[in-house]
Amino acid sequence: MGITVGFDLDMTLIDPRPGMTAVLNALGEESGLALDGEHFAANLGPPLDQVLLASGAPAQRVPELVARFRELYPEIVIPSTVALPGAHAALAAVHAAGGRTVVVTGKYGPNAALHVKALGFEVDVLVGELWADGKAVALREHGAAVYAGDHLGDVRGALAAGAVPVGVTTGPCTREELAAAGAEVIFDSLEEFPGWLSSSGARGSGR
Template sequence: MGIVVGFDLDMTLIDPRPGMVAVMNALGEEAGLPLDGEHFAANLGPPLDHVLRDFGAPEDRINGLVDRFRRLYPEIVVPETVALPGAHESLAAVHEAGGRTVVVTGKYGPNAELHVKALGLAVDVLVGELWSDGKAVALREHGASVYAGDHLGDVRGALAAGAVPVGVTTGPCGRKELLDAGAEVVFASLDEFPAWLSRRPLSGARAPAR
């Protein structure tokens, strides 16, 4: 069986930041809350309910705000989102090696699927609403031996699943942070991923014990 490679979505495969600024600001204006779209977009990764709590949203409004964000999202964020450098090429490299691609993201699944379809990303399996160590559930289920992401939470998820953690600095975390968290290798973008993958064995690519 060929290799299974997992990828994060936001700031790994796609750049949704302009739309994220707009949707969070729109939600804040509508709800009468001080929600900072620029800060949100610069620190993508944590689940939305965590973000809203950090902005000081009242606990009894969190569920409603999450639902409203998800309804606003398709028209505001999806049209403004672009694929990051190397995204299409990295997915293609996995398929050319006879493997499968799995996207595991903290994003709401239906909205993540809209991005995949809009940008024509060659994704075999998409799993949403998993964050940090929780991503290991899907990575193990689908047999991923490599997981690439931009956030410390992605590294933790890969390690928890026994997959090789690959970091990219297209998101909020720097090279040293990702390496210190346990990433085996860190790239400036996914442009570097296909060549790295071509040098690896196509099976048994599990992360070493740490």
């Protein structure tokens, strides 16, 4: 049986930042709240409800704001999102090795699925709305031996699942931050992933 590899979505497989900036700014304009789309897009990772609360949104309004964000998302974010360098090749490399790909993301599942479809990603399993240590639930369930992500929360999720934490510096976290959090392998992008996966050391690194 081949290896099962998990991947994060935002800033690991995809770059949704222009759309994320636009959708949060649109939500701010509609709601009359001072929401900073550029800051949001530059720090993708934490769940939306946490982001809204940190931005000063009243707690009682957060559920309606999250629902409206999800409604606006497909029209604004999906068309402007691109695959990050190496994303397709990384997924294909897992399948070429006889393995399975599992995308585990904090993003709302239906919108994550729209990204996967729009960009033609070869994904065997997609699980949404899990963040940081919570990602370990899905990673363990699907037997992921490796989990690749751009955020410190992704490293935490991999470690909690007993998977090899692979960091990529395409997101908001530096190489030094990812290493300090426990990432065992760190790439500048997923373009480096296929070579690592095919190496004897990488294939033997599952826990």
